[in-house]
Amino acid sequence: MGRQAKAVLYRELNKPVVVETIQVESPKRGEVTVKIGACGVCHSDLSATNGTNPQPPPMVLGHEAAGTICELGEGVTDLAIGDTVVVSWVPSCGKCRYCVMGRPALCDVSARATTTLPDGTSRLKDSKGNTLNHFAGTGVMAEYATLHRDSVIKTDPSIGMDKAAIVGCAVMTGVGAALNTAKVEPGSSCVVFGAGGIGLNAIQGCALAGANQIIAIDTSDKKLEFARAFGATDTINPATDGDAVAKVMALTAGGADYSFECIGLGATIQQAYGCIRKGGTAVVVGVAKIGEMVNLMAFMMPFTEKVLVGSMYGSARPSIDFPRLLGLYKSGRLKLDELVTATYKVDQAPQAFADMVAGVNARGVIVF
Ligand SMILES: [Zn+2]
Numbered sequence: 001m002g003r004q005a006k007a008v009l010y011r012e013l014n015k016p017v018v019v020e021t022i023q024v025e026s027p028k029r030g031e032v033t034v035k036i037g038a039c040g041v042c043h044s045d046l047s048a049t050n051g052t053n054p055q056p057p058p059m060v061l062g063h064e065a066a067g068t069i070c071e072l073g074e075g076v077t078d079l080a081i082g083d084t085v086v087v088s089w090v091p092s093c094g095k096c097r098y099c100v101m102g103r104p105a106l107c108d109v110s111a112r113a114t115t116t117l118p119d120g121t122s123r124l125k126d127s128k129g130n131t132l133n134h135f136a137g138t139g140v141m142a143e144y145a146t147l148h149r150d151s152v153i154k155t156d157p158s159i160g161m162d163k164a165a166i167v168g169c170a171v172m173t174g175v176g177a178a179l180n181t182a183k184v185e186p187g188s189s190c191v192v193f194g195a196g197g198i199g200l201n202a203i204q205g206c207a208l209a210g211a212n213q214i215i216a217i218d219t220s221d222k223k224l225e226f227a228r229a230f231g232a233t234d235t236i237n238p239a240t241d242g243d244a245v246a247k248v249m250a251l252t253a254g255g256a257d258y259s260f261e262c263i264g265l266g267a268t269i270q271q272a273y274g275c276i277r278k279g280g281t282a283v284v285v286g287v288a289k290i291g292e293m294v295n296l297m298a299f300m301m302p303f304t305e306k307v308l309v310g311s312m313y314g315s316a317r318p319s320i321d322f323p324r325l326l327g328l329y330k331s332g333r334l335k336l337d338e339l340v341t342a343t344y345k346v347d348q349a350p351q352a353f354a355d356m357v358a359g360v361n362a363r364g365v366i367v368f
């Protein structure tokens with residue numbers, strides 16, 4: 001059995017994505033099939049198609065989605081057909097040392113299956129019967145997706161699919177970097193490098209945590225405008241304002257308490273480390289190209305006690321964090337409506353990717 005579905009595929013390096021009708025197999029034991037309601041278009045999807053994050057084509061893209069359960073595999077007893085879910089691209093096993101220590105975003109089992117389901121096999125075939133890979137272990141930029149049960153989190157059905165979808169990557173990653181990874185303290189000063197989908201959420205995460213000062217840095221004035229709407233108190237455009245680190249030093253009287261690098265470049269990671277005060281924390285959220293290096297002056301490291309830390313998926317604990325984030329949205333404290341600045345039909349996927357490259361949206365979402 002299985003279902004036919006229109007899906008967005010990565011077929012060829014440095015070529016636009018293509019929309020095809022594919023076959024989505026029925027769930028095996030411990031799996032579910034989700035009728036996808038909406039799927040966000042994320043820079044990570046683009047990174048697969050341009051080789052920044054090398055991935056094996058042919059592959060169904062998408063990892064930021066919400067939908068409704070339409071079929072249950074054997075042994076899945078804690079979900080029902082019709083349940084609304086948000087997809088997590090880290091299906092934490094609950095048993096490895098990282099899951100047990102309360103850091104499920106670092107799960108060893110999910111880290112091993114990034115282009116398939118956790119058992120190492122695919123549920124996707126093209127019209128000729130060739131196997132397709134699952135991007136980020138999910139592949140949810142499609143009308144239907146079969147996923148491991150641990151890849152879906154049951155959520156409030158009253159929330160619009162386009163809003164719920166983006167909680168599964170951009171919001172979790174950005175807000176989580178501030179709340180979970182850095183644990184930003186009220187009254188603190190924060191700097192965010194890059195005001196794209198992740199950066200805007202890091203900004204609103206800092207705002208939620210009660211930061212006093214939030215400085216957004218980007219070379220696009222349009223993105224800095226978005227940044228102010230999400231809580232940035234100051235903005236720096238290095239293209240016109242000059243050296244970002246010197247500006248931050250002046251604005252914060254000697255360095256920020258926290259910085260968040262949401263771009264993925266060695267040079268900006270260096271700046272993120274450089275612009276914090278002694279004992280401050282610099283968080284690397286952006287995913288850099290393989291081979292990208294960071295250059296830091298080793299001599300000063302002991303004297304400044306700065307913390308440089310990575311943030312994987314906003315240190316997500318999806319089953320706790322997704323419902324919490326959606327609750328914050330419902331109570332009016334988390335901006336999701338303002339993030340979704342354009343929606344697309346699945347056939348418009350190539351345009352959605354082009355718009356992301358052009359930087360016209362806070363977030364573009366494909367609605368099925
Ligand atoms: Zn993403």
Ligand SMILES: [Zn+2]
Pocket residue numbers: 092093094095096097098099100104106107108109110
């Ligand atoms: Zn695990």
